[in-house]
Amino acid sequence: MKEPRHRAFNGAFGREGxxxxxxxxxxxxxxxxxxVFARSMRVAAILTANHVASLEAECIAFxxxxxxxxxxxxxxxxxxxxxxxxEDFEAMQVGQGYFWILHSNLEDDEEFDYGLxxxxxxxxxxxxxLEMLLRLPGMTAELAASIIDWRDEDSExxxxxxxxxxxxxxxxxYNCKNSPFETVDEILLVKGASEELLYGEDTNxxxxxxxxxxxxxxxxxxxxxxxxxxxxFYDYVTVYSVEANVDSExxxxxxxTDAGARGELQSVLxxxxxxxxxxxxxxxxxxxxxxxxxxxxxxxxxxxxxxxxQLADRLTTSDEESLPGLVNVNTASKEVLLCLPGMEEKxxxxxxxxxxxxxxxxxxAWVTEVLDREKATGIGGYxxxxxxxxxxxxxxxxxxxxxxxxxxxxxxxxxxxxxxxxWKSLTHSGWPLNQEIVAALRKGEPLTKxxxxxx
Numbered sequence: 533m534k535e536p537r538h539r540a541f542n543g544a545f546g547r548e549g550x551x552x553x554x555x556x557x558x559x560x561x562x563x564x565x566x567x568v569f570a571r572s573m574r575v576a577a578i579l580t581a582n583h584v585a586s587l588e589a590e591c592i593a594f595x596x597x598x599x600x601x602x603x604x605x606x607x608x609x610x611x612x613x614x615x616x617x618x619e620d621f622e623a624m625q626v627g628q629g630y631f632w633i634l635h636s637n638l639e640d641d642e643e644f645d646y647g648l649x650x651x652x653x654x655x656x657x658x659x660x661x662l663e664m665l666l667r668l669p670g671m672t673a674e675l676a677a678s679i680i681d682w683r684d685e686d687s688e689x690x691x692x693x694x695x696x697x698x699x700x701x702x703x704x705x706y707n708c709k710n711s712p713f714e715t716v717d718e719i720l721l722v723k724g725a726s727e728e729l730l731y732g733e734d735t736n737x738x739x740x741x742x743x744x745x746x747x748x749x750x751x752x753x754x755x756x757x758x759x760x761x762x763x764x765f766y767d768y769v770t771v772y773s774v775e776a777n778v779d780s781e782x783x784x785x786x787x788x789t790d791a792g793a794r795g796e797l798q799s800v801l802x803x804x805x806x807x808x809x810x811x812x813x814x815x816x817x818x819x820x821x822x823x824x825x826x827x828x829x830x831x832x833x834x835x836x837x838x839x840x841x842q843l844a845d846r847l848t849t850s851d852e853e854s855l856p857g858l859v860n861v862n863t864a865s866k867e868v869l870l871c872l873p874g875m876e877e878k879x880x881x882x883x884x885x886x887x888x889x890x891x892x893x894x895x896x897a898w899v900t901e902v903l904d905r906e907k908a909t910g911i912g913g914y915x916x917x918x919x920x921x922x923x924x925x926x927x928x929x930x931x932x933x934x935x936x937x938x939x940x941x942x943x944x945x946x947x948x949x950x951x952x953x954x955w956k957s958l959t960h961s962g963w964p965l966n967q968e969i970v971a972a973l974r975k976g977e978p979l980t981k982x983x984x985x986x987x
Contacts, residue, residue, distance in 0.1 A: 582935060586937070588931065588935065589935045589936055590928075591626075591627075592626045592929075593926055593939050595626045596624070596631040596928060597924075597952065599624070600941070600950075601950040603620075604922065604943055605945070605949060605950050621635075621646040622984070627931065628931025630979070631926060631928045631929070632926075632965065633646055633647060633924050633926060633927075634925040634926075634964060634965070635648070635925065636737070636767045637739045638767060641739065641741045641760060642740065644738070644740060648943075651921040652770075652858065652863065652916065652921060653860050653865065653868060654767075654769055654770040654773065654859070654864070655857075656773050656856060657683070657716065657719065657771050658683055658771055658856060658857060660857060661873075662677065664872070664914075665871075667871040668769065668871060669764070669768065670729055674693075674723065674724035675725055677691060677692040678692070678722045678724050680693060681693035681695055682694075682708060682713070682721075683709070683710075683712050685711070687708075693723070694708065696708050699723070706721070709721075713771045714771065715771060716766065718771075719769075727753075727764075728753070730766050731763070731764045731766050732764035732766075733746075733756075733761055733762045733763065735752065735753045739763075740761070741759070741760065745761065768868050770921075772923075774856040774857070775855050775920055776854055776855075776946065777852055777854065779845045780918070783846075785846055785847055785848035786847055787850070788817075788823055788849060789849050790851075791821065804842050804843060813833060816833045817833060824849065825912030826847045826896070827899065827900060827909050827912030829847065831900075840895075841898070844895040844897045858914060858915060858916035859871075859916065860915070860916055860917060860918065861883065861896060861917060862917050863919065866881070872915070873914065874910040875907070882903070883902055893917055895917060896916065899915065921945075921953070922945070923943070924941045924942075924943065926941060927965060929973065931973065932973060933969075933973030933974035934974070937957070938959045938961065939957055940954070941954060941955050941956075942954035966984070968983045969984065
């Protein structure tokens, strides 16, 4: 018996409808997979581009470090100082990207400054006396005493300081180091230290008063919202400054406190001033000389200022081969100069004024033209006019603005060939310059003077 026509039709239609539905589902699934795959590819492409940009920024940082070493290695003495102060450190192009060498502007918290930082223009945490530490901006008596205990070799507790007894009772106990600081940030391990004291409101270390540093308690860091950048003492301290106890030509200096060096001293005096004058000077020097520093020698012997200017670099009162922590009186800020023994505000301002108007500052002899005998002799053993360590805050940005890197490096030129003695990433501190720079590069626009903030 034949199947009814309409039933056969319905069966065929049902099978075709099922196939159509299955096909539609398959298409939908494939389309979904295609979208997921496309999205995954887009994410992968973005990640790859960001990774490439990050590598580009790191390569720029390496190039910047080589550029700095080439600058510092281009000469000695004044030439090295001039290289450190060069203006060639702002928006320097490397390939498609750029780098900046950021320098804290201690005079104006609204203007960016660029260049290398002279580490000898700071107070050395490893050699400064308690009195010098106490003169640092924002320093506390507790922290200053604890710094002394942290770096000395003994286990005796200074008044207000700390040794193992304190540190071993912390939630995460550790020993008092009893040896020199290796980095400035190490001070955060010391009793009484805090980021607020060390960095102040300038948590991103760019020397500029940013919006988040002038909004009270609305965001970190906590600030007083007074329209000024209240920094800590970070920009005034170092652990790297040291120089060899030799003259500018690399010759061993004459120790004027050594009676056995009289013959050598007389030879130098005769070479510089002639036989008659050298004999006059030698007659004023006792057979058992005792001078606190070379400026003390100058005043007690009665040298003429022009004579002392020629002689000062060739003299010393120490037998040590290295002299750590001497402050470069030619580059130190007012705040650092005020840390030197006996210095008052008028003294620091007088030194700053004199050095701004004079180019001949080749030896510490010029200090005697500014300070009286007591003040000059008081700081004579703590100062120098030479620098061998420079730090650089290197900010790098990829050409497309996708990635940036920031590093703090310290370069030592003592051996003639610059060496990197410290290298640390500061990328976590955030982009420190104008946001318009990043925005322009991401749009493919050139960096104009207006965007860079160049006046």
